[in-house]
Amino acid sequence: MSSGLSVRKISFAGLMVAALLGAGCANQSKMLGAGGLGGAGGMGGMNGGGAGAATPGSAQDFQVNVGDRVFFNTDESSVNSQAAGILDRQAEWLNRYRQYTFTIEGHADERGTREYNIGLGARRANAARDYLVSRGVAAGRIRVVSYGKERPVALCSDNSCWSQNRRAVTVLSGR
Amino acid sequence: MNLTATRPAKRGASLLAALIVAVVGMTAPAMAQLKVDVNKGTVQPMPIAIPTFVGGGNAPDELSQNVSQVITADLKRSGLFAPLNPQSFVDPVVPPSTTPNFTNWRPLNAQALVSGQVTATGDGRIMAQYRLWDIYSGQQLTGQQFFANPANWRRISHIIADSIYERLTGEKGYFDTHIVYVDESGGKGQRTKRLAIMDQDGANVRYLTSGDALVVTPRFSPLRQEITYAALNNDQWHVYLLNLESGQRELIGNFPNMAFSPRFSPDGQTVVLSLQNGGNANLYTLDLRTRQLTRLTDSPSIDTAPCYSPDGRQIVFESDRGGNQQLYLMSASGGAAKRISFGQGRYASPVWSPRGDLIAYTKQAGGQFGIGVIKPDGSGERLLTDGYDNEGPTWAPNGRVLMFFRDPGGANSGPKLWSVDLTGYNQQQVPTPSYASDPAWSPLLN
Numbered sequence: 001m002s003s004g005l006s007v008r009k010i011s012f013a014g015l016m017v018a019a020l021l022g023a024g025c026a027n028q029s030k031m032l033g034a035g036g037l038g039g040a041g042g043m044g045g046m047n048g049g050g051a052g053a054a055t056p057g058s059a060q061d062f063q064v065n066v067g068d069r070v071f072f073n074t075d076e077s078s079v080n081s082q083a084a085g086i087l088d089r090q091a092e093w094l095n096r097y098r099q100y101t102f103t104i105e106g107h108a109d110e111r112g113t114r115e116y117n118i119g120l121g122a123r124r125a126n127a128a129r130d131y132l133v134s135r136g137v138a139a140g141r142i143r144v145v146s147y148g149k150e151r152p153v154a155l156c157s158d159n160s161c162w163s164q165n166r167r168a169v170t171v172l173s174g175r
Numbered sequence: 176m177n178l179t180a181t182r183p184a185k186r187g188a189s190l191l192a193a194l195i196v197a198v199v200g201m202t203a204p205a206m207a208q209l210k211v212d213v214n215k216g217t218v219q220p221m222p223i224a225i226p227t228f229v230g231g232g233n234a235p236d237e238l239s240q241n242v243s244q245v246i247t248a249d250l251k252r253s254g255l256f257a258p259l260n261p262q263s264f265v266d267p268v269v270p271p272s273t274t275p276n277f278t279n280w281r282p283l284n285a286q287a288l289v290s291g292q293v294t295a296t297g298d299g300r301i302m303a304q305y306r307l308w309d310i311y312s313g314q315q316l317t318g319q320q321f322f323a324n325p326a327n328w329r330r331i332s333h334i335i336a337d338s339i340y341e342r343l344t345g346e347k348g349y350f351d352t353h354i355v356y357v358d359e360s361g362g363k364g365q366r367t368k369r370l371a372i373m374d375q376d377g378a379n380v381r382y383l384t385s386g387d388a389l390v391v392t393p394r395f396s397p398l399r400q401e402i403t404y405a406a407l408n409n410d411q412w413h414v415y416l417l418n419l420e421s422g423q424r425e426l427i428g429n430f431p432n433m434a435f436s437p438r439f440s441p442d443g444q445t446v447v448l449s450l451q452n453g454g455n456a457n458l459y460t461l462d463l464r465t466r467q468l469t470r471l472t473d474s475p476s477i478d479t480a481p482c483y484s485p486d487g488r489q490i491v492f493e494s495d496r497g498g499n500q501q502l503y504l505m506s507a508s509g510g511a512a513k514r515i516s517f518g519q520g521r522y523a524s525p526v527w528s529p530r531g532d533l534i535a536y537t538k539q540a541g542g543q544f545g546i547g548v549i550k551p552d553g554s555g556e557r558l559l560t561d562g563y564d565n566e567g568p569t570w571a572p573n574g575r576v577l578m579f580f581r582d583p584g585g586a587n588s589g590p591k592l593w594s595v596d597l598t599g600y601n602q603q604q605v606p607t608p609s610y611a612s613d614p615a616w617s618p619l620l621n
Contacts, residue, residue, distance in 0.1 A: 103410060113500070113567070114612075122454065123477065130454075146412070
């Protein structure tokens with residue numbers, strides 16, 4: 001439980017700092033990276049400050065060194081090659097540290113209607129789940145939940161933000 | 176009269192019985208030459224004079240002023256009436272007990288005149304009475320008198336406005352109604368969402384949930400003081416019923432997978448909703464008496480936002496089974512579905528008009544959202560609004576006005592409620608204390 005809580009705290013803190021600085025989208029994405037969400041950028045070179053300090057097998061290790069999230073194209077839920085690379089690393093890590101159960105949170109950007117985006121978020125979470133299961137992760141460890149468009153991490157209304165919000169985030173919980 | 180505590184199952188019945196005492200002073204059968212034609216494409220609003228109601232007894236002057244102001248605001252917002260500025264009135268005091276001096280009103284080019292009075296009766300109640308006059312013929316068109324608890328003065332005002340609207344347009348009014356919606360507060364990334372209910376003009380806001388859970392898409396029961404909605408609780412979407420009188424909340428169908436997008440059938444006995452099966456969402460009905468679940472669709476797609484036709488025989492819904500979101504019609508018992516939307520872009524959140532003649536929807540095309548209407552056979556598509564985000568239409572009970580939410584976009588933006596009539600010209604923001612989304616219009620309360 002405690003690791004799950006700390007995951008949430010880190011992401012919340014990242015958002016708060018960005019908000020206080022009145023940061024635009026580009027800054028915000030930097031802040032998220034520095035705040036420890038290595039997966040948020042997802043473009044390589046993601047090891048921000050403190051990455052080396054993460055204890056192997058910890059939630060921080062998962063976030064910073066593996067990447068906790070994958071991104072999707074507009075109105076799509078298929079796992080593209082970039083997402084597949086991250087999910088491969090997630091599967092490898094999750095198969096090594098089998099003490100964790102986890103939830104995959106599926107999200108949509110704001111350019112869809114409310115009900116549809118709940119369905120789309122579920123579809124994305126399920127796509128990530130199915131991929132991990134295909135890489136040997138036990139289905140019984142995985143819960144999925146859709147947030148639809150209700151929980152954006154990037155707040156502006158252009159593609160720099162939408163592309164960060166179309167995501168499936170693997171959130172570690174039990175151990 | 177405590178509306179929430181004492182009203183029986185049939186909405187508003189006791190209130191009406193207690194309210195309407197008499198039709199006032201009909202001296203001659205009213206000839207209805209005076210009429211707003213609501214079926215024309217654009218409407219020239221009818222000029223109407225509504226002098227401040229006179230007081231009486233120990234009723235505070237403020238009360239009679241407030242009543243006439245609410246009536247004026249209702250009629251003005253409808254877009255069908257143009258209330259004149261009271262400062263132009265030569266004869267601003269018009270007690271309903273006398274026939275107005277029409278020579279004072281004809282030069283103002285007003286066509287209709289409302290005279291009224293609010294009096295304290297001495298037993299703790301108020302008496303509100305009004306008369307509607309045709310200025311040119313000098314005839315009374317209608318008149319009524321109500322007794323009520325002073326706390327209900329807003330409802331009395333809305334009922335009077337409905338009655339004027341109905342007399343002059345030939346259509347039922349929609350002012351004595353409620354809106355249930357989602358109140359939104361906090362930053363865009365971590366919104367707190369609460370269910371709230373208010374009068375259709377934004378007055379008397381009450382909050383129905385605490386904000387602990389994300390709540391979306393509340394919908395009114397057509398018969399009872401009850402709503403259904405979806406909420407995210409413990410990492411799962413569930414569908415609930417909420418009794419507005421008792422405050423009692425009930426989880427309906429504790430499904431293993433997420434349940435969302437509920438809506439009542441016209442007889443109030445069934446809820447149609449989406450249930451998630453893996454990556455797909457399909458439509459089901461849940462009989463509220465037997466708790467029997469019936470599957471309506473079985474396709475590898477997102478089937479959601481179902482809505483019954485007013486006769487209960489058909490369901491319109493959105494599905495991306497053909498590649499992207501489009502509107503489909505099927506029998507209320509399921510089976511084959513027929514696509515009805517064929518324009519450019521995506522079509523979502525269909526809502527059937529209470530009159531049965533149109534279906535409103537959310538359209539997305541070219542990076543914009545809009546609210547539109549289409550006939551159930553797929554013809555006559557017409558867009559009424561557009562913008563960055565215009566979403567989630569709901570019909571006024573007379574099928575003439577839609578409410579929806581609009582978000583201009585941007586990092587600090589949030590949604591607000593708007594109404595638009597079927598002409599598309601009369602768009603009005605509906606005041607709410609905070610950001611607001613997912614409105615649902617109640618049936619008429621009386």
